[in-house]
Amino acid sequence: MADAAPSASALPPEGPAALSEPPAPAELSAPTELSAPAAAELADCWDRLRTDSPLVQCLTNIVVAPFTANLLLAAGAAPAMVDNPHEAAGFTAVASGVLVNLGTPYDDTVAGMRAAVPAAAAAGTPWVLDPVAVGGLPWRTTTAAELLALAAPAVIRGNASEILALGGGEGGRGVDAAHAPDAALQAAGDLAGRYATTVAVSGPVDLITDGQRLLRLAHGHPWMTKVTGVGCALGALMAGCCAVSDDAMIAAGTATAALTLAAETAADSASGPGSFAVELLDQLFLLEPAELADRVDPQ
Amino acid sequence: MADAAPSASALPPEGPAALSEPPAPAELSAPTELSAPAAAELADCWDRLRTDSPLVQCLTNIVVAPFTANLLLAAGAAPAMVDNPHEAAGFTAVASGVLVNLGTPYDDTVAGMRAAVPAAAAAGTPWVLDPVAVGGLPWRTTTAAELLALAAPAVIRGNASEILALGGGEGGRGVDAAHAPDAALQAAGDLAGRYATTVAVSGPVDLITDGQRLLRLAHGHPWMTKVTGVGCALGALMAGCCAVSDDAMIAAGTATAALTLAAETAADSASGPGSFAVELLDQLFLLEPAELADRVDPQ
Amino acid sequence: MADAAPSASALPPEGPAALSEPPAPAELSAPTELSAPAAAELADCWDRLRTDSPLVQCLTNIVVAPFTANLLLAAGAAPAMVDNPHEAAGFTAVASGVLVNLGTPYDDTVAGMRAAVPAAAAAGTPWVLDPVAVGGLPWRTTTAAELLALAAPAVIRGNASEILALGGGEGGRGVDAAHAPDAALQAAGDLAGRYATTVAVSGPVDLITDGQRLLRLAHGHPWMTKVTGVGCALGALMAGCCAVSDDAMIAAGTATAALTLAAETAADSASGPGSFAVELLDQLFLLEPAELADRVDPQ
Numbered sequence: 001m002a003d004a005a006p007s008a009s010a011l012p013p014e015g016p017a018a019l020s021e022p023p024a025p026a027e028l029s030a031p032t033e034l035s036a037p038a039a040a041e042l043a044d045c046w047d048r049l050r051t052d053s054p055l056v057q058c059l060t061n062i063v064v065a066p067f068t069a070n071l072l073l074a075a076g077a078a079p080a081m082v083d084n085p086h087e088a089a090g091f092t093a094v095a096s097g098v099l100v101n102l103g104t105p106y107d108d109t110v111a112g113m114r115a116a117v118p119a120a121a122a123a124g125t126p127w128v129l130d131p132v133a134v135g136g137l138p139w140r141t142t143t144a145a146e147l148l149a150l151a152a153p154a155v156i157r158g159n160a161s162e163i164l165a166l167g168g169g170e171g172g173r174g175v176d177a178a179h180a181p182d183a184a185l186q187a188a189g190d191l192a193g194r195y196a197t198t199v200a201v202s203g204p205v206d207l208i209t210d211g212q213r214l215l216r217l218a219h220g221h222p223w224m225t226k227v228t229g230v231g232c233a234l235g236a237l238m239a240g241c242c243a244v245s246d247d248a249m250i251a252a253g254t255a256t257a258a259l260t261l262a263a264e265t266a267a268d269s270a271s272g273p274g275s276f277a278v279e280l281l282d283q284l285f286l287l288e289p290a291e292l293a294d295r296v297d298p299q
Numbered sequence: 300m301a302d303a304a305p306s307a308s309a310l311p312p313e314g315p316a317a318l319s320e321p322p323a324p325a326e327l328s329a330p331t332e333l334s335a336p337a338a339a340e341l342a343d344c345w346d347r348l349r350t351d352s353p354l355v356q357c358l359t360n361i362v363v364a365p366f367t368a369n370l371l372l373a374a375g376a377a378p379a380m381v382d383n384p385h386e387a388a389g390f391t392a393v394a395s396g397v398l399v400n401l402g403t404p405y406d407d408t409v410a411g412m413r414a415a416v417p418a419a420a421a422a423g424t425p426w427v428l429d430p431v432a433v434g435g436l437p438w439r440t441t442t443a444a445e446l447l448a449l450a451a452p453a454v455i456r457g458n459a460s461e462i463l464a465l466g467g468g469e470g471g472r473g474v475d476a477a478h479a480p481d482a483a484l485q486a487a488g489d490l491a492g493r494y495a496t497t498v499a500v501s502g503p504v505d506l507i508t509d510g511q512r513l514l515r516l517a518h519g520h521p522w523m524t525k526v527t528g529v530g531c532a533l534g535a536l537m538a539g540c541c542a543v544s545d546d547a548m549i550a551a552g553t554a555t556a557a558l559t560l561a562a563e564t565a566a567d568s569a570s571g572p573g574s575f576a577v578e579l580l581d582q583l584f585l586l587e588p589a590e591l592a593d594r595v596d597p598q
Numbered sequence: 599m600a601d602a603a604p605s606a607s608a609l610p611p612e613g614p615a616a617l618s619e620p621p622a623p624a625e626l627s628a629p630t631e632l633s634a635p636a637a638a639e640l641a642d643c644w645d646r647l648r649t650d651s652p653l654v655q656c657l658t659n660i661v662v663a664p665f666t667a668n669l670l671l672a673a674g675a676a677p678a679m680v681d682n683p684h685e686a687a688g689f690t691a692v693a694s695g696v697l698v699n700l701g702t703p704y705d706d707t708v709a710g711m712r713a714a715v716p717a718a719a720a721a722g723t724p725w726v727l728d729p730v731a732v733g734g735l736p737w738r739t740t741t742a743a744e745l746l747a748l749a750a751p752a753v754i755r756g757n758a759s760e761i762l763a764l765g766g767g768e769g770g771r772g773v774d775a776a777h778a779p780d781a782a783l784q785a786a787g788d789l790a791g792r793y794a795t796t797v798a799v800s801g802p803v804d805l806i807t808d809g810q811r812l813l814r815l816a817h818g819h820p821w822m823t824k825v826t827g828v829g830c831a832l833g834a835l836m837a838g839c840c841a842v843s844d845d846a847m848i849a850a851g852t853a854t855a856a857l858t859l860a861a862e863t864a865a866d867s868a869s870g871p872g873s874f875a876v877e878l879l880d881q882l883f884l885l886e887p888a889e890l891a892d893r894v895d896p897q
Contacts, residue, residue: 062663065361079527106682137688272884281572282571285573365827385736577875584870
């Protein structure tokens with residue numbers, strides 16, 4: 001992705017906040033660059049997503065819900081926004097992947113998240129955490145920590161600021177999302193080790209690590225930052241890919257590769273962010289696994 | 300419609316759930332095919348919708364609210380999303396039609412629905428029920444049954460799974476929405492008789508019945524299933540048409556015909572689901588009553 | 599703007615409601631037409647918005663949140679929909695401008711608004727009130743009056759009906775939004791004087807007054823009324839412009855000029871309201887300050 005896609009509730013540089021509970025010391029060293037997924041593995045995962053059409057339960061925010069659903073449909077997945085506390089837990093056993101996005105949390109929907117996360121874990125359904133604006137806003141920062149304490153996600157996806165804040169690095173202060181993702185690499189590795197998860201840092205270069213492996217992808221277009229919900233929808237797409245791959249590194253890499261490659265093609269025929277958003281859905285829909293394999297450049 | 304437009308919270312095949320209260324035995328036989336509305340009647344209703352611009356109150360979900368409002372505006376109606384429990388009941392007397400859609404129910408908005416339905420009945424304002432994912436999710440299934448017990452809607456619109464689940468047929472189990480709408484025909488007729496309402500089953504062929512008459516429409520395009528909210532917006536459009544026609548069969552048929560015919564034209568110039576959604580609004584806006592009369596093929 | 603952009607919850611003519619507390623007598627006379635901002639001042643403000651990229655906190659409704667965020671991004675601002683009562687107040691000190699829009703109020707989000715307004719005032723962050731459908735719906739009418747009693751906004755933006763209802767003129771009755779904005783001019787001047795604020799009345803001709811000065815802008819296109827959220831997004835854009843100008847007349851005029859000029863260009867290449875909405879974002883993104891200065895005709 002050419003730039004960190006700002007979430008609708010993206011936090012500015014100034015907004016600091018400590019995590020409610022200090023994180024445990026990092027147990028793993030910085031990730032190495034060995035054994036990152038290859039192009040063929042990403043293309044294969046993309047093919048399975050389109051073939052299997054996994055049901056993706058989204059507990060997300062009011063700003064990006066429509067775009068997220070449309071992007072999942074364009075990709076071949078089946079979205080289901082079941083986020084109320086009466087139904088969210090039960091549905092995790094029906095869904096093949098779950099997204100929890102903290103963009104516009106309310107008491108009611110946070111109750112749904114708190115019910116869904118342990119239920120997903122119990123059902124063996126992979127879930128993805130998108131800690132939107134964590135670090136700068138205290139309530140959601142506490143909520144993110146509580147959700148992580150309930151069960152480990154398959155993937156944590158955020159921009160550099162959010163990953164740094166969630167990792168408690170640099171004193172737990174939120175930092176500029178425009179900060180290069182590499183600045184969050186250590187925090188990402190620490191988080192991955194602490195929760196036995198995969199961490200995806202969106203930015204001009206996308207970084208994905210499970211604490212042992214590191215995947216760098218440098219596709220995308222700056223207009224991804226001019227459309228609300230691109231990053232949030234990427235988290236949902238990762239949940240869909242987790243449903244068809246046991247390797248969360250491959251799942252997160254596939255979603256990132258597909259979306260950023262589609263963005264490159266979309267930008268070619270768009271005049272601005274309005275037409276770019278429309279083209280992005282079309283190009284994601286049209287992206288064949290063979291084209292993904294041909295164009296992607298995993299590093 | 301060429302395919303059942305999946306609601307954002309569409310339910311997968313596996314999700315069964317009994318209705319909270321067993322439905323009464325069906326009192327009416329399967330509908331006959333006599334006296335279905337003719338093309339001229341549908342075109343006349345479409346003309347009145349564009350001329351009268353009825354106010355349509357929508358109690359709907361966070362995923363489709365924007366597209367629903369835009370589709371109503373493109374069609375010539377006036378949307379008003381008044382769904383909080385403080386105002387929902389009072390507004391039904393001001394509105395000309397009301398949509399109740401269970402896509403993302405919350406305690407707060409369900410309280411609004413419970414207030415709005417009897418108020419609409421008292422005010423003589425027709426209301427449309429869209430029982431999104433009913434059958435597979437217990438809370439909304441109970442809620443749908445409670446709303447139906449408060450007052451009969453003018454139209455119930457759903458996919459085959461939802462109509463089967465609502466009808467309590469086949470043991471009240473939700474079934475695959477990809478199931479042919481004809482599989483829900485008996486349940487639709489039963490529901491229509493039990494509640495003295497009109498039931499619309501969306502799918503590759505759209506079926507509309509009031510228990511006595513049956514209308515089949517086979518227009519549309521598969522991309523209708525690749526855009527979130529197409530089915531939900533169809534329910535809102537039916538509420539708008541109910542405001543300008545005393546015959547709910549004609550109202551439901553008109554909304555279905557207009558949307559599916561616009562979809563056919565839209566698909567001709569679209570490259571994928573992103574541009575299709577944009578074109579769909581344009582083509583609905585451009586659809587003249589005479590063109591509807593000329594192209595529609597009611598069966 | 600060529601026509602009043604109807605809010606998603608736009609109120610019909612019939613819906614009357616008294617403000618919960620009778621307004622104080624107007625203290626200022628009708629505005630004069632002296633000293634309205636000139637084209638160069640509007641172009642300079644537009645330039646600063648694009649350069650500074652102010653953070654705009656939006657407490658808005660479920661129908662227009664996505665379009666509002668996308669329009670702010672296209673304009674160069676940074677949207678942040680932080681509207682829950684746990685975080686809304688604290689974030690006003692981080693944000694550079696705040697929008698409070700009453701389109702779909704809920705107990706939870708109204709609690710957020712009640713917390714945010716005094717916090718914004720305390721932090722010196724300008725806020726904009728969009729009193730959607732006030733006058734016809736009693737709960738939000740009371741809420742608007744309560745918010746105004748907490749702190750004066752930098753701008754109140756609405757259609758003629760809403761401004762008349764908020765002003766308590768004509769017995770506090772909501773009137774037809776299709777009514778010419780000039781009908782609300784006296785009410786706008788009264789409101790501006792009472793709250794020491796700037797009032798913007800959207801319509802075929804947009805009127806902006808601070809009780810002393812009056813700015814008329816007659817740009818736009820009727821399709822602005824066929825896309826949900828155009829008026830609501832205009833309020834958000836005014837909040838962004840307030841962040842980069844100490845003169846709210848200039849801020850409101852800049853947002854209005856930019857959006858209505860972009861609408862004129864967008865309509866040239868659109869086929870209907872679907873493509874118009876997409877083009878509107880593109881054209882706003884592409885609108886240079888020099889072009890705004892050249893084309894705008896402040897009266």
